[in-house]
Structures are given as C-alpha cells and as structure tokens.
Amino acid sequence: MKVKLRFFASWREIVGEEEIEWSLGDSQNVEGLVTELIAKYPRLIGTALNSLVMVNRRYTDRQATLRSGDEVAFIPPVGGG
Amino acid sequence: MKVKLRFFASWREIVGEEEIEWSLGDSQNVEGLVTELIAKYPRLIGTALNSLVMVNRRYTDRQATLRSGDEVAFIPPVGGG
Amino acid sequence: MIIRITDQPIDVQELIAEVSNESNGGIVAFLGVVRRWNDSPNGSPREVYWLEYEAYREAAEEIMREIAQQIEEKWAITSIAIAHRIGHLEIGEAAVGIAVGAPHRVEAFDACEYAIDTLKATAPIWKKEAWERDHQTGQSWVENKAPL
Amino acid sequence: MIIRITDQPIDVQELIAEVSNESNGGIVAFLGVVRRWNDSPNGSPREVYWLEYEAYREAAEEIMREIAQQIEEKWAITSIAIAHRIGHLEIGEAAVGIAVGAPHRVEAFDACEYAIDTLKATAPIWKKEAWERDHQTGQSWVENKAPL
Numbered sequence: 001m002k003v004k005l006r007f008f009a010s011w012r013e014i015v016g017e018e019e020i021e022w023s024l025g026d027s028q029n030v031e032g033l034v035t036e037l038i039a040k041y042p043r044l045i046g047t048a049l050n051s052l053v054m055v056n057r058r059y060t061d062r063q064a065t066l067r068s069g070d071e072v073a074f075i076p077p078v079g080g081g
Numbered sequence: 082m083k084v085k086l087r088f089f090a091s092w093r094e095i096v097g098e099e100e101i102e103w104s105l106g107d108s109q110n111v112e113g114l115v116t117e118l119i120a121k122y123p124r125l126i127g128t129a130l131n132s133l134v135m136v137n138r139r140y141t142d143r144q145a146t147l148r149s150g151d152e153v154a155f156i157p158p159v160g161g162g
Numbered sequence: 163m164i165i166r167i168t169d170q171p172i173d174v175q176e177l178i179a180e181v182s183n184e185s186n187g188g189i190v191a192f193l194g195v196v197r198r199w200n201d202s203p204n205g206s207p208r209e210v211y212w213l214e215y216e217a218y219r220e221a222a223e224e225i226m227r228e229i230a231q232q233i234e235e236k237w238a239i240t241s242i243a244i245a246h247r248i249g250h251l252e253i254g255e256a257a258v259g260i261a262v263g264a265p266h267r268v269e270a271f272d273a274c275e276y277a278i279d280t281l282k283a284t285a286p287i288w289k290k291e292a293w294e295r296d297h298q299t300g301q302s303w304v305e306n307k308a309p310l
Numbered sequence: 311m312i313i314r315i316t317d318q319p320i321d322v323q324e325l326i327a328e329v330s331n332e333s334n335g336g337i338v339a340f341l342g343v344v345r346r347w348n349d350s351p352n353g354s355p356r357e358v359y360w361l362e363y364e365a366y367r368e369a370a371e372e373i374m375r376e377i378a379q380q381i382e383e384k385w386a387i388t389s390i391a392i393a394h395r396i397g398h399l400e401i402g403e404a405a406v407g408i409a410v411g412a413p414h415r416v417e418a419f420d421a422c423e424y425a426i427d428t429l430k431a432t433a434p435i436w437k438k439e440a441w442e443r444d445h446q447t448g449q450s451w452v453e454n455k456a457p458l
Contacts, residue, residue: 006366008364008365008366008434008436009364009436009438009451010451012364054366054369054434057366057368057369057372059432073366073369073434075366075434076436076451076453077451077453077454078430078431078432078433078434078435078436078453078454079435079436079437079451079452079453079454080363080365080370080394080405080406080429080430080433080434080435080436080437080454081342081394081405081406081426081429081430081433081435081454087218089216089217089218089286089288090216090288090290090303091303093216135218135221135286138218138220138221138224140284154218154221154286156218156286157288157303157305158303158305158306159282159283159284159285159286159287159288159305159306160287160288160289160303160304160305160306161215161217161222161246161257161258161281161282161285161286161287161288161289161306162194162246162257162258162278162281162282162285162287162306174322174323174326174339175322175323178322178339178341182343182402183402184345184346184347184401184402185345185346185347186343186345187342187343187344187345187348188340188341188342188343189340189341189343190338190339190340190422191322191326191338191339191340191341192336192337192338192339192415192418192419193326193336193337193339194335194336194415195330195334195335195336195337196335197332197333197334197335197413198332198333199332199333200335253332254330254331254332265345267340267342267423267426270340271340271419271422271423274338274419275415275419278415
C-alpha cells in the first residue's frame with residue numbers, strides 16, 4: 001500500500017526531499033508509519049516527537065488508519081505570521 | 082472683560098457665527114456665561130443642557146472662573162470617527 | 163507621529179508607513195468608513211446620502227496628541243498615526259484612520275482600539291448626516307453612542 | 311474574500327479594498343512584519359538578518375478558509391482577506407496581512423485578532439531565521455510561542 005509523504009521545514013531538511021511515495025510495511029496507521037520513517041531516518045526522532053500529522057490536509061491523531069493514496073504530511077511546530 | 086467664544090455644530094447653527102468676542106456681564110464663570118448666551122439665544126436651551134465646555138481647549142466644569150482673553154468653546158455631543 | 167485633522171482623503175498606506183520601523187513586528191490599522199445604512203435615533207436603519215464633518219480643529223488635535231501620550235504611558239508605544247477628515251464625505255470614504263505599530267501584536271491591537279474608542283468619546287468633532295427613511299429626508303447631527 | 315499564500319509582497323491596500331463595502335463602517339487591518347530583533351530561545355534578543363518562510367500551501371490555504379468560516383459563524387462577518395507570504399523576507403517586510411470589515415468596529419477588531427491568533431497557532435507555515443548574537447551566527451527554525 002502506497003501513500004504520499006510531504007515534508008516541510010526540519011523534516012524536509014532531514015529527509016532531503018519535499019515529497020516521496022512510501023510503501024507501507026506492516027503499518028496500518030500514522031504511528032506505524034512514523035516508526036518506519038524513524039528507522040530509515042534516525043535523526044527524525046526529536047522532531048517527530050514534537051510534530052503533528054495531517055492526513056489529506058487535515059490534522060489527525062496518530063492512531064488514524066491510512067488508506068492507499070493518502071497524503072500524509074508532518075507538521076513540526078509552526079511559525080507562520 | 083472680554084472672552085472669545087467658539088461655536089460648532091448645533092451651537093454654530095443657532096448662533097449663526099463660528100466665533101465671536103463676548104463682553105461678560107456680571108458673570109465670572111462658565112455657568113454665568115451660558116446663562117447670558119441663553120438669554121440672547123433662547124434656542125440654545127436644549128443643546129446647552131447636553132453640552133460640555135472647553136476653556137482654552139481643555140474640558141472644564143461650569144464653575145470654572147473665566148479670565149479676560151479666554152477662549153470658551155461649547156461642545157455638543159461629539160460624533161467623530 | 164502623525165496627528166492630523168484634514169480635508170483631504172485619508173491615506174492608510176501613509177499612516178502604516180509612519181508606524182513602521184525595525185522594532186515593530188505588529189501593525190494594526192483602523193479605518194472608520196461612512197456606510198450607507200445607519201441607525202436612526204429610534205433604532206431602525208435609515209439610508210445615508212452623505213456626511214459633513216466639522217471639528218474644533220486645534221482642540222481635537224490636542225486631544226489626539228493626548229491619546230498618543232496615554233498610549234505611550236500604557237503600552238510604551240510611540241509609533242502611532244491618527245488622521246481625521248473633515249468636510250463633505252460620501253458613502254465608502256474613510257472619516258478616520260489610525261495606525262499603531264508595536265513590537266508585538268497584542269499591544270498594537272489594544273492600543274489601536276483604545277485610540278479609536280477614546281477619540282470617538284472625547285474629540286470635539288461632529289458629523290451631520292443627510293438621510294432618508296420612509297420617503298422622509300432630513301439632516302441631523304449624529305452623536306456617538308456612549309461606550310457600553 | 312482573499313485567501314492567499316504568495317511569494318509576492320503583501321499589498322495591504324488591496325486587502326482593505328477587498329473588505330470595503332457600503333455596509334462596513336469599521337475596517338481593521340493587521341500586518342505582521344519582520345523585525346530586526348527577535349527573542350532567542352533563552353529569551354535574550356538576537357539580531358535577525360532575514361527570514362525564509364515555507365508553507366504546506368494547499369493545507370495552509372484550507373486552514374485560512376476555515377478561519378474565515380469560523381469568523382462568519384462567530385461574528386456574521388464575511389468581509390475578510392488573508393494573505394501570507396512565503397520565500398525570502400528582509401527586515402521590515404510583511405509576512406502576513408489580514409483585513410476585516412464589519413458594520414461596527416468592535417467585531418472587526420475581535421475578528422481580526424482572532425484570525426491572526428488562529429493562523430499563527432494552526433496554519434502549516436514555517437520560518438527559518440538567520441541570526442547573529444555575541445559574534446555567533448546561525449539559522450534556526452523558529453516556532454510561535456503558545457498563546458498564554
């Protein structure tokens with residue numbers, strides 16, 4: 001099952017990409033996806049703890065189930081305005 | 082003893098002047114001056130009750146003593162802004 | 163600092179520029195504009211054709227300077243611009259413009275609102291409204307409502 | 311209604327024009343501007359050279375639309391314009407501009423302040439600050455303080 005990942009600010013700098021396709025392992029929800037990402041990019045640990053998640057452009061909790069084609073974005077502490 | 086009177090809005094319309102020199106009768110304070118003005122311009126009664134007074138551009142009460150050369154302005158309810 | 167009674171249109175861009183500097187992260191501007199429908203004394207709205215503003219100019223500018231001084235004392239804000247127009251105004255034209263700049267936005271909002279509230283309550287400025295309601299027309303001096 | 315993420319300078323005049331109509335007697339505009347001195351994480355100020363803003367554009371615009379909708383529900387205000395700039399900003403440039411028009415000023419102030427507070431707390435927008443303090447330089451992602 002594939003999802004689209006969007007990275008911004010500190011996430012983007014650590015991952016080195018703005019957007020990737022991601023094939024989920026056994027994970028079914030956001031929490032599992034975050035764990036998979038940290039396994040690949042260990043430097044995400046700190047920022048991942050502080051970040052919120054949007055699925056399809058809406059804030060969601062980490063138990064939210066993922067579906068194929070979802071757009072998942074990681075939202076470190078915002079600084080707009 | 083002469084004072085300068087400034088009229089605005091309803092006062093100006095009733096008196097028909099923006100500014101006049103006024104020789105005080107026996108009056109020594111604002112209250113007496115207002116009484117003298119109402120005697121000359123009876124239509125001021127209504128608006129005079131609702132108005133504030135400035136002497137030399139500062140709000141003052143009606144017991145304030147007047148001095149020669151003072152600028153007295155009558156301030157009906159304001160509508161700025 | 164701009165403190166001005168004027169018969170010229172109010173230029174909000176100029177007011178904002180006046181309160182902009184390297185220390186101010188928040189700028190709040192207020193415009194009070196002539197609207198077509200205004201409450202009549204009995205509360206029902208009536209149509210407005212135009213307004214005519216007049217001011218005790220020297221005293222009004224002095225009151226505006228005092229407002230700026232109070233804002234400096236309350237919030238340590240010195241970036242303020244206040245302009246009030248007099249003369250004939252049509253629907254949609256601004257009668258008053260205020261801009262406040264401050265390091266942080268909360269103070270800018272509070273000070274700007276304080277400025278317009280105090281100006282409306284105390285500045286010796288008057289407006290005559292030309293109106294129509296139920297096929298009746300008239301011209302009336304309109305006084306500001308007392309603050310709640 | 312203007313809801314916009316843009317890499318162009320913010321035109322406050324355009325935002326104000328957007329919320330001006332015959333029914334609105336009060337217009338409040340807010341500009342959030344890059345200032346030279348900003349608090350570092352330990353509280354002491356450091357000098358800012360420039361900021362770089364980035365946004366999750368589609369989601370940020372959706373959040374801004376939701377803010378406009380909340381304002382309509384809370385205050386029955388539909389005259390609102392929100393623009394946020396992204397990219398490289400120098401000292402003195404506006405990062406965000408908001409204008410709100412309402413029949414009466416109290417609602418315009420409240421709604422405008424609500425809009426910027428909510429935008430800063432929730433819109434997926436980030437800024438990187440290039441700074442210097444005590445002969446040290448750095449670039450840091452700066453997060454908004456939580457509301458008190």
